[in-house]
Amino acid sequence: MSFSWNVSRRRAIGLAGIGVVGAASVGAGVVQAFASETDNSVAFAGEHQAGIVTPAQDRLHFVAFDVITKDRARLISLLRDWAAAAARMTAGRDAGEIGAVNGVPEAPPDDTGEALGLPPANLTITVGFGRTLFRDADGKDRFGIAAQLPPALDELPHFPGDVLDAALSGGDLCVQACADDPQVAVHAIRNLARIGMGVVSVRWSQLGFGRTSSTSTAQATPRNLFGFKDGTANLKLEETSLLKEHLWVQPQDGPAWMTGGAYLVTRKIRMIIETWDRSSLAEQESIVGRHKGTGAPLGRTAEFDEPDPAALPEGSHVRLAHPSLNGGARLLRRGYNFVDGSDGLGRLDAGLFFMAYQRDPRKQFVPIQRNLARHDEMNEYLKAVSLGLFACPPGVSDAGDFWGSALLA
DSSP states (O other): OOOOTTOOHHHHHHHHOTTSTTGGGGOHHHHHHHHHSOOOOOOOOSSSOTTSSSOOOSEEEEEEEEEOOOOHHHHHHHHHHHHHHHHHHHTTOOSSSSOSSSSOTTSOOSSOOTTTTOOOTTOEEEEEEEGGGTSOTTOOOTTSOGGGOOGGGOOOOOOTTOOOOGGGSOOSEEEEEEESSHHHHHHHHHHHHHHTBTTEEEEEEEEEEEESOOOSTTSOOOBOTTSSBOOTTOOOTTOHHHHHHHTSOOGGGSOGGGTTOEEEEEEEEEEOHHHHHTSOHHHHHHHHTBOTTTOOBTTOSSTTSOOOGGGSOTTOHHHHHSGGGTTTOOOEEOOEEEEEEEOSSSOEEEEEEEEEEESOTTTTHHHHHHHHHHHOGGGGGEEEEEEEEEEEOOOOOSTTOOTTHHHHO
16 A cells, blocks of 8 residues: 555554554554644655754754665665655654554564654654765775765864764764654654665664754744753744855755755764853853853843854854854754763763754854864863764655655666
8 A cells, every 4th residue: 555745644544444454453542643633744845855944843863874785776775765764754654655563464564663653743854975975985986976976075174172983973874853752753763774774784873852953933042951042043944045045055066966955064062061060150151152041142131132252252152153253154053962871970971962054064164163173162061072974965856756866866
């Protein structure tokens, strides 16, 4: 049985009905749960990938994959299968056409089942390509695409203070699953990894909770684990002219297959929570450059008042990240808080999983981060352990399309 991309999970199960093997095992309670839930879904197809300017959801599951095949046809087949599964899951359906409970009992289900009974929860699935997909660590062009490597996908430089773990950095492919329900996000990544078995392997992954940026003017500004409002000056989906200038790749920027896409930089930044918590409120506000309560820049009264960089402490984060000190560069941030337990010494392994989308990292992320790495007083409380850069192609157009089709097919 097959369905168009816009059929929800509740509708799919309803259509299964009597006569489909195993349908009765779904249970009346599950069907009723679907019927009573709001269909909070985000359109999968479009000019740009969902999950970039989409209003930031509350939960994240991010994963970087290594491609373990050298067969271009298998890679293309995987991306097609992933796109089909993503279209179903973002519409609130099972990952496979048969589903978690409607198949032959003797065969493995084509969905893992932990999202049964859950609404779509605004799930978005965003895919990107790493530099090593074009040439691997040995310089080999496994898939015949090295000539299409975008100049903007250049290897990022080392930044002072970074203590990067190679096992938590890089990757041939990345998948970002965001949702308002953590189980929906985990379900999406789990099923894509299952579908990719034998073609890709998980290199590293990260769970995130509590968005640290707003990507829409309709959203309130959230707080990071230092207790400060984060992302006040972020690019917003309503600012279409700024998005064209700073976010979306334009035709003149490089290979045509990336036009309409964006570049994603990821950094796992551990916060030295215990040291920060012993700092005075005045010191914290001076380091950040904002009032902790209102989020207003120091010397101003309201959160969205434009800061005066010259009036802020020289080493403050807000001053150093301001576009006026970075050639006008701006980013669209979609970061999340994380807590990965403790480090064995009684300290929280917690911090910020930084994600920033942009038109060209060489002109945006790199100069901003260089400025911060050299002068930001907040560095005393931060340690970056992971770094990634991915080219996220434009959106999928229809049911026959897949991410990177203009590159690979």
